[in-house]
Amino acid sequence: MSESTTAASSGTGTAGSNSPIPPSRGMGPWVGFGLAALFAWAALTLDVPQDRLLDLPERLARLGGLMFPPDAEYGRESVLPAMLESIQMAWLGTLIGAVLSLPLGLLGARNLFPALGVPIKALLGLIRVVPELLLAIYLVPVVGLGAFAGTLAIGLHSVGMLGKLSNDIVESMDLSPLEAVTACGGGTLENLRYAVMPQVLPEILALWLFRFEINLRASAVLGVVGAGGIGAVLLNNLSYRRFDKAGAVVVVIVVAVLAIDALSGALRKRLVQS
Amino acid sequence: MAADPITFERASVVYGNGVRGLDDVSLTLEPGQFVVVVGLSGAGKSTLLRTINGLVPVTGGDVRLGATSVRDARGGDLRQLRARIGMVFQDYRLVKRLSVLQNVLLGRLAAVPTWRTLLGLWPKEDVAIAQQALEQVGIGDRAHVRASQLSGGQQQRVGIARALAQRPSVILADEPVASLDPITSHRVMEDLVRINRELGITVLINLHFLDLAKQYGERIIGLRQGKLVFDGRGETVTDNDFAEIYGRAMTDDDVLTESS
Amino acid sequence: MSADGSARPIESGAGPTPPPDPWRARVRNGVVALVLGALTAWSVRGTGFDLGELFSNLKQAQRLIDDSLPPAWGFLPRLWDPFLETLQIAYVSAVVGGLIALPLAVLSARPIAPLRAVYLVSRNAMNLLRTMPDLFWAMLFASAVGFGPFAGTLALSVFTVAVVAKLLSESMEAIDLGVLEAVRASGGGWFETVAYGVLPQVLPQYVSYLLYAFELNIRASVVLGLVGAGGVGVVLKSQLAMFDYARVTMIVLAIFVVVLMIETVSEFARRRLVGEIATGRR
Numbered sequence: 001m002s003e004s005t006t007a008a009s010s011g012t013g014t015a016g017s018n019s020p021i022p023p024s025r026g027m028g029p030w031v032g033f034g035l036a037a038l039f040a041w042a043a044l045t046l047d048v049p050q051d052r053l054l055d056l057p058e059r060l061a062r063l064g065g066l067m068f069p070p071d072a073e074y075g076r077e078s079v080l081p082a083m084l085e086s087i088q089m090a091w092l093g094t095l096i097g098a099v100l101s102l103p104l105g106l107l108g109a110r111n112l113f114p115a116l117g118v119p120i121k122a123l124l125g126l127i128r129v130v131p132e133l134l135l136a137i138y139l140v141p142v143v144g145l146g147a148f149a150g151t152l153a154i155g156l157h158s159v160g161m162l163g164k165l166s167n168d169i170v171e172s173m174d175l176s177p178l179e180a181v182t183a184c185g186g187g188t189l190e191n192l193r194y195a196v197m198p199q200v201l202p203e204i205l206a207l208w209l210f211r212f213e214i215n216l217r218a219s220a221v222l223g224v225v226g227a228g229g230i231g232a233v234l235l236n237n238l239s240y241r242r243f244d245k246a247g248a249v250v251v252v253i254v255v256a257v258l259a260i261d262a263l264s265g266a267l268r269k270r271l272v273q274s
Numbered sequence: 275m276a277a278d279p280i281t282f283e284r285a286s287v288v289y290g291n292g293v294r295g296l297d298d299v300s301l302t303l304e305p306g307q308f309v310v311v312v313g314l315s316g317a318g319k320s321t322l323l324r325t326i327n328g329l330v331p332v333t334g335g336d337v338r339l340g341a342t343s344v345r346d347a348r349g350g351d352l353r354q355l356r357a358r359i360g361m362v363f364q365d366y367r368l369v370k371r372l373s374v375l376q377n378v379l380l381g382r383l384a385a386v387p388t389w390r391t392l393l394g395l396w397p398k399e400d401v402a403i404a405q406q407a408l409e410q411v412g413i414g415d416r417a418h419v420r421a422s423q424l425s426g427g428q429q430q431r432v433g434i435a436r437a438l439a440q441r442p443s444v445i446l447a448d449e450p451v452a453s454l455d456p457i458t459s460h461r462v463m464e465d466l467v468r469i470n471r472e473l474g475i476t477v478l479i480n481l482h483f484l485d486l487a488k489q490y491g492e493r494i495i496g497l498r499q500g501k502l503v504f505d506g507r508g509e510t511v512t513d514n515d516f517a518e519i520y521g522r523a524m525t526d527d528d529v530l531t532e533s534s
Numbered sequence: 535m536s537a538d539g540s541a542r543p544i545e546s547g548a549g550p551t552p553p554p555d556p557w558r559a560r561v562r563n564g565v566v567a568l569v570l571g572a573l574t575a576w577s578v579r580g581t582g583f584d585l586g587e588l589f590s591n592l593k594q595a596q597r598l599i600d601d602s603l604p605p606a607w608g609f610l611p612r613l614w615d616p617f618l619e620t621l622q623i624a625y626v627s628a629v630v631g632g633l634i635a636l637p638l639a640v641l642s643a644r645p646i647a648p649l650r651a652v653y654l655v656s657r658n659a660m661n662l663l664r665t666m667p668d669l670f671w672a673m674l675f676a677s678a679v680g681f682g683p684f685a686g687t688l689a690l691s692v693f694t695v696a697v698v699a700k701l702l703s704e705s706m707e708a709i710d711l712g713v714l715e716a717v718r719a720s721g722g723g724w725f726e727t728v729a730y731g732v733l734p735q736v737l738p739q740y741v742s743y744l745l746y747a748f749e750l751n752i753r754a755s756v757v758l759g760l761v762g763a764g765g766v767g768v769v770l771k772s773q774l775a776m777f778d779y780a781r782v783t784m785i786v787l788a789i790f791v792v793v794l795m796i797e798t799v800s801e802f803a804r805r806r807l808v809g810e811i812a813t814g815r816r
Contacts, residue, residue, distance in 0.1 A: 039629050042622040047764070048684045056679065056688075063678040088577035095574060129793045133757045134786050137774060138602075142595045143588060147581035152588075180367035180433075183327055184440060185357035185384030193392050194380055198371045221669040224760050225774075228581065234670060235761060238677045250666070250674075257665040 067247030075248035097158025105166025128160030147228030278340030286334035295321035297500035310491030357384030360437025381439030427458035620765035624751035631694025643706035683764030
């Protein structure tokens with residue numbers, strides 16, 4: 001931002017010598033106006049029933065009233081097993097993502113392997129764009145309905161983000177021990193084991209845990225396409241309008257996610273401090 | 275222990291960007307010598323050291339350790355050659371998150387099968403060698419501390435111990451005291467002298483402080499723009515010689531302290 | 535570092551550190567490995583994880599590929615309107631959610647919140663919002679207001695609030711607090727302090743988080759339709775129900791291209807805006 005303002009001021013001083021960039025400050029209001037107009041158009045043409053917007057609070061309150069108190073017995077008998085399945089999917093999916101992303105994270109780091117950086121980063125970027133749900137749509141016909149398909153979808157999708165952030169971690173490390181290990185007669189493997197891994201492993205483990213937290217939420221929605229987990233339970237109960245049972249799902253997922261986030265967050269903090 | 279002379283035969287290094295790091299240097303370093311290399315920064319001191327263990331490959335001529343040509347060494351041969359040469363760095367180059375002992379064990383990398391080193395299963399003998407190396411530089415009691423918790427002087431001793439653990443015939447020291455204060459500098463220099471005398475290891479050391487060079491250098495080599503411009507005994511070197519090497523008069527910045 | 539190392543001889547430094555008890559480390563590592571191993575074994579059993587199954591089902595895979603390729607290119611023109619709706623949902627909810635997130639972030643930033651009680655309530659409410667996945671919000675809103683893009687917009691607005699308020703409150707906690715004191719010292723009240731001391735400092739991050747939320751919304755909005763909350767996912771769901779994988783693949787390809795394009799533009803804008811600050815947030 002400051003770059004363009006200096007360019008602009010020097011441009012006015014030397015009367016258009018070499019400053020073709022228009023002053024950015026002059027653009028600001030236009031951009032703002034454009035975005036606001038776009039919002040107005042998008043909001044007005046979106047299919048929003050006026051009456052529903054007005055009685056939204058009332059409708060939400062009514063839904064809340066139907067959901068609470070939730071069906072506790074159903075929660076224990078049916079929701080909890082589905083939640084555990086979601087946790088299992090998230091754990092295993094994270095593990096798959098971690099195992100696949102680690103080599104890509106190392107090989108794609110520009111400071112270690114300059115030639116591989118661009119293709120690997122491009123590959124990781126492409127993986128990141130395809131949501132788990134879309135991957136699951138293709139995995140379900142191959143391996144059948146159920147948690148296995150969801151686990152694979154989570155694992156594959158995780159590779160993109162884990163690989164990219166591992167690249168970033170490796171690229172910000174201290175390179176100086178590499179020369180020392182080489183001078184001791186170490187090759188590429190020894191360098192990775194002793195100069196690279198000790199430096200990056202705590203951050204990468206913390207990253208994996210963070211991804212586990214994200215995957216827990218992802219695994220909860222995969223049931224929507226029949227790929228296992230708690231998502232199908234919520235969808236079914238809502239579509240049959242069994243709101244007290246849906247309430248049980250909401251309670252279970254909120255409690256489980258809060259608990260696992262807290263645990264994982266504490267572990268991550270310890271890892272990064274060490 | 276050491277029996278291999280280091281021979282430079284018309285060695286030249288031209289970097290990818292066209293900079294001449296080393297220009298037609300011919301030189302023989304006898305086993306067991308304590309040699310100090312002086313010159314302005316950019317004169318090629320670091321390049322000279324790194325051609326000996328192949329961290330910088332020569333682009334012309336050759337460097338030999340004993341009968342082994344560094345130029346022709348590849349892969350496993352080059353790694354075995356490097357195992358015979360210890361190296362100490364200005365910025366220590368320790369893996370700060372590992373313990374002191376683990377850092378020193380890196381000196382045993384080439385002597386231990388790769389599968390063992392990758393799994394961290396160091397043989398007892400090699401752990402004993404590493405511990406002994408730490409005791410030789412007087413910090414045996416710090417073996418299990420994290421490297422990052424040590425002071426600069428202690429970290430440099432770990433760097434020296436790592437080189438010693440290689441059981442090398444040569445130690446290359448690239449500005450080993452440039453990041454240290456005067457008192458610690460002298461301690462580290464004395465460690466290197468003792469290693470040279472007691473273990474008979476050839477020591478080749480880059481320094482930019484002339485008083486240190488004069489005080490410790492058995493033999494002094496001067497480089498200027500990659501060329502060998504001086505080669506003489508430490509006690510006979512004069513301020514005039516230094517002025518010649520540097521191409522300018524001496525200043526206070528070129529000496530560490532008046533007293534030691 | 536070197537200065538204090540030299541001030542005292544090394545001998546008088548800290549006393550010798552005893553070698554760590556190897557058994558304690560081994561027992562600890564063993565317990566950690568056991569717990570992680572048990573967790574993994576339990577997950578393998580629970581999810582029916584079997585890589586062999588992946589390879590024994592090659593026939594199904596072959597049939598799926600045959601069904602999916604080539605994509606039904608002729609279907610592409612019919613995707614225009616649903617895609618437009620998807621983009622509208624993502625954009626409207628980024629703006630609405632972003633505007634709601636701003637005051638919530640101010641209240642959730644510890645040094646800026648007017649009262650500690652307000653801070654606690656606001657921060658916990660924010661964390662509670664974040665526990666539910668975006669599609670769950672979509673299902674709940676669809677139950678409350680009926681199927682359609684309105685439910686999707688509400689869901690993603692809540693989701694945007696959660697993401698932006700969290701990131702923004704963290705940025706606010708990291709600002710230079712000296713400026714706040716300066717504004718207060720010159721007679722500014724709480725509102726002036728926030729308006730002149732806080733907001734200018736976090737404005738670039740705020741815009742960058744809005745863009746980031748917009749990217750997340752795009753990715754989420756393409757699948758909202760699977761639970762009846764509008765956008766291109768509605769079409770995806772109906773074609774999926776008919777097992778028309780040639781059309782499904784067409785939709786997935788189109789989603790892929792659109793998301794990639796928007797993310798590239800948005801990421802470029804974010805980088806220009808705040809350089810590296812935003813990129814570390816992913």
